[in-house]
Amino acid sequence: MSGSTSRPGRDDSPDRLYTLTGGRSRAGSDAFDLVTLVVAECDPTPGMQSEHAAILRMSQFPTALVEIAAELGLPVSIVRILLADLLGTGKISARHPRSAYRLPDLDILEQVLVGLRNL
Amino acid sequence: MDSAISDQRETRQTLQSTADNGLKIVIVGGFGVGKTTMVRSVSEIRPLNTEETMTKAGEAVDDTDGIATKTATTVAFDFGRITLDAHNVLYLFGAPGQERFWFLWDRLFSGTLGAVVLVDTRRLADSWYAIDRLEHHGTPFVVACNDFGGPAHTGDEIRAALDLPEEVPLIFCDARSRESGKHVLISLVQHLQTAVLTNQPTTPEPTP
Ligand SMILES: Nc1nc2c(ncn2[C@@H]2O[C@H](COP(=O)(O)OP(=O)(O)OP(=O)(O)O)[C@@H](O)[C@H]2O)c(=O)[nH]1
Ligand SMILES: [Mg+2]
Numbered sequence: 001m002s003g004s005t006s007r008p009g010r011d012d013s014p015d016r017l018y019t020l021t022g023g024r025s026r027a028g029s030d031a032f033d034l035v036t037l038v039v040a041e042c043d044p045t046p047g048m049q050s051e052h053a054a055i056l057r058m059s060q061f062p063t064a065l066v067e068i069a070a071e072l073g074l075p076v077s078i079v080r081i082l083l084a085d086l087l088g089t090g091k092i093s094a095r096h097p098r099s100a101y102r103l104p105d106l107d108i109l110e111q112v113l114v115g116l117r118n119l
Numbered sequence: 120m121d122s123a124i125s126d127q128r129e130t131r132q133t134l135q136s137t138a139d140n141g142l143k144i145v146i147v148g149g150f151g152v153g154k155t156t157m158v159r160s161v162s163e164i165r166p167l168n169t170e171e172t173m174t175k176a177g178e179a180v181d182d183t184d185g186i187a188t189k190t191a192t193t194v195a196f197d198f199g200r201i202t203l204d205a206h207n208v209l210y211l212f213g214a215p216g217q218e219r220f221w222f223l224w225d226r227l228f229s230g231t232l233g234a235v236v237l238v239d240t241r242r243l244a245d246s247w248y249a250i251d252r253l254e255h256h257g258t259p260f261v262v263a264c265n266d267f268g269g270p271a272h273t274g275d276e277i278r279a280a281l282d283l284p285e286e287v288p289l290i291f292c293d294a295r296s297r298e299s300g301k302h303v304l305i306s307l308v309q310h311l312q313t314a315v316l317t318n319q320p321t322t323p324e325p326t327p
Contacts (some may be wrong), residue, residue: 061134062139070167071131075193095141106234112142112209113312115207116308
């Protein structure tokens with residue numbers, strides 16, 4: 001058994017997803033790329049929304065948004081909102097990709113090449 | 120229960136605390152062409168999957184109205200991870216290339232370094248649409264032919280069938296092989312270097 005093969009989110013009722021995000025739309029969550037690395041800035045506290053607590057536990061070391069989504073079994077857009085909540089209250093920090101909206105420079109490409117060759 | 124080896128793969132492997140730059144490469148291709156296999160071959164983690172649900176307008180669906188909207192489409196994709204060095208982490212996404220998913224691409228895969236178009240030479244037509252869209256977006260790509268043991272085709276035959284420009288690298292690969300997958304990725308990055316050096320018009324166009 002290698003983990004769940006279910007499609008996260010598909011079976012979630014709209015009600016459940018609505019509850020998770022307090023029904024808000026995606027304001028402020030756009031900054032999070034799929035590969036933005038999230039780092040917890042504090043421990044979970046009692047009474048905290050369970051998804052928030054799970055994210056804080058998961059991101060003691062840098063963890064990409066997409067890994068959090070897969071781990072929680074939630075669609076990416078929902079995780080974006082949960083992360084925006086946590087960022088807004090200073091509970092996480094976010095390391096956004098350096099080359100998200102422009103061409104990578106030759107320096108980065110060289111680093112990627114060296115990394116791949118060393119695999 | 121599973122063996123000790125698969126148990127080990129169940130434990131989530133954390134990144135180094137210095138990791139601060141996520142990079143993306145997308146492996147796109149038709150149904151059953153070997154996308155997940157290639158991700159698995161080169162990834163340091165067991166491939167994970169997740170999904171995104173969006174409406175045709177490109178809006179993420181995250182409120183009740185949106186979820187109720189009939190035009191919402193869900194795209195499932197899987198991904199793996201390669202730690203390149205203390206700072207850079209490369210994520211590989213395996214994503215379907217079919218027309219009905221393509222409107223999600225701008226949002227999901229913007230900022231990707233480049234793409235690998237994985238093709239099965241028995242079903243070349245499956246990749247026409249993906250190649251067309253990547254060219255239109257100015258996303259640099261290489262074409263990798265996954266060997267399923269069909270009749271052999273020469274590179275020239277495949278190029279002609281795909282109407283592939285001379286400068287786009289065409290590679291034969293075996294998605295089940297780590298070395299082969301590595302070679303495909305290295306070819307892509309070398310192609311990106313060439314593209315930057317020759318200053319080709321690879322600037323991505325905004326959402327159409
Ligand atoms: N002979 C051969 N079989 C392969 C190769 N690569 C993948 N396969 C097999 O082809 C089948 C499909 O591979 P997947 O990796 O699941 O393909 P995919 O593109 O992820 O498929 P979907 O996500 O369903 O579209 C699996 O049974 C693989 O074991 C290859 O290079 N040679
Ligand atoms: Mg697959």
